[in-house]
Amino acid sequence: MKYSVLTFLLVFTGVQLQAQKQSPLLARFQQYITGDFDNSNQVIAEIKAGKQIHPLAIHVNRVATHKVNNVPKDLKGFFIIEESYYLIDGKQIDLKPYLFLFEEREGGIIHLTTYQLNSWKKEEIRNDNTDLRFDYTQLVTSPTFKGADYTWDPKDKTFNTISPNNLGNGMKFTLTEKFTDKQLSVLEQVEKDGKLLTTWNTPILYVRTK
Numbered sequence: 001m002k003y004s005v006l007t008f009l010l011v012f013t014g015v016q017l018q019a020q021k022q023s024p025l026l027a028r029f030q031q032y033i034t035g036d037f038d039n040s041n042q043v044i045a046e047i048k049a050g051k052q053i054h055p056l057a058i059h060v061n062r063v064a065t066h067k068v069n070n071v072p073k074d075l076k077g078f079f080i081i082e083e084s085y086y087l088i089d090g091k092q093i094d095l096k097p098y099l100f101l102f103e104e105r106e107g108g109i110i111h112l113t114t115y116q117l118n119s120w121k122k123e124e125i126r127n128d129n130t131d132l133r134f135d136y137t138q139l140v141t142s143p144t145f146k147g148a149d150y151t152w153d154p155k156d157k158t159f160n161t162i163s164p165n166n167l168g169n170g171m172k173f174t175l176t177e178k179f180t181d182k183q184l185s186v187l188e189q190v191e192k193d194g195k196l197l198t199t200w201n202t203p204i205l206y207v208r209t210k
Contacts, residue, residue, distance in 0.1 A: 022076075022078075023076075023104055025104060025108060025110070025152060026076070026077070026078075026102070026104045026110065028152075029102060029110050029150070029152075029159060030063065030078055030102070031181060032159060032179055032180065032181050033061055033080065033102070033159075033179070033184075034061045034062060034063055034080060035061060035208050035209075035210050036058070036059070036060055036061075036208070036209045036210035037058070037059040037061070037183075037184055037206035037207060037208055037209065038056070038057065038058045038059070038206060038207065038209055039054060039056065039057050039204050039206050039207070040056065040207075041205070041207055042054060042204070042205045043055075043056050052089070053200050053202070054200055054202075054204050055086040055087055055088045055094075055204075056086070056087040056088075057084070057085065057086050057087075057204050057206065058083075058084070058085040059082060059083070059084055059184065059206055060082070060083040060085075060127060061080050061081070061082050061083075062080060062081055062127040063078055063079070063080055064079045064080055064081040064099065064127065065078050065079045067079070067081070067132055067133055067134060068133075068134045068135075068136050068139075069133060069134065069135050069136065070135055070136045070137050071136045072136070075103070076103055076104050077101055077102050077103030077104060078101075078102055079099060079100065079101050079102075079134075080099075080100050080102070081097065081098070081099055081100075081125060081126070081132075082097065082098045082100060083095075083097050083125070083126055083127060084096040084097065084098065095122040095123065096122075097117065097122055097125035097126070098114060098115075098117070099114070099115045099117055099125070099134065099139075100112055100113065100114055100115075101113040101115070105149075108151060108152060109149045109150070109151060110149070110150040110151075110152075110159065111147060111148070111149055111150075112147050112148040112149075112150065112161075112163075113141055113147050114141065114142040114145045114147065115134075115139045115140060115141055115142065116139075116140045116141070116142055116143070120132070144165065144167050144173070145165055145173065146165050147163070148161045148163035148175050148177075149161060149163065150177070156180075157180060157181075158178050158179060158180050159177075159178070159179055160177065160178045161175065161176070161177050162174070162175075162176050163175045163176075170192055170193040170194075171190070171191070171192055172190070172191040172192075173188070173189070173190050173191075174187075174188075174189045174191070175187075175188055176188075176189070176203070178203075181208070182207065182208050183205060183206060183207050183208065184205075184206040185203040185204075185205055185206075186203055186204050186206065187201075187202065187203040187204070189201065
């Protein structure tokens, strides 16, 4: 594709201006959360100890803002597609793809919004699917997961959240995360009338592989 000098300058300037809108905090968050991660080290250690507690889990996180049409110009955030794969011995791979929006809010808060993806097959929601497109005006937020707020700890250089979500009928989901630029610590707990339903009660430890 050929560009005139004027077109090139407009495109280049637009990209630069868009990049400048992202604060250092949000840029750091994006750097930390995107990439390829797995917990193979954790699973190998558990197998060697005689008992596997956590599933083998993989996250493939990529910025997906370019896959979302009609995004408001004043939106201070970015989208990612998180491809999540879980494998427990003897079972099929469990696919859990997500579309997340991370926005910076007052007080140094990074807010997570999750969207429903009922219109697509799980196998289609991949970062390498060039045909995958979303319309911001048609996106519907998750009716159960009300989001999460992350804060930056300058001492430990980590982003952290403990975000409980009441699902109704005595059900509760709590997301606890702590991550650096090299590792994600993720604990997702589901409770029913105060009784823990999740098989494990310690975090999955994802290490960056890319």
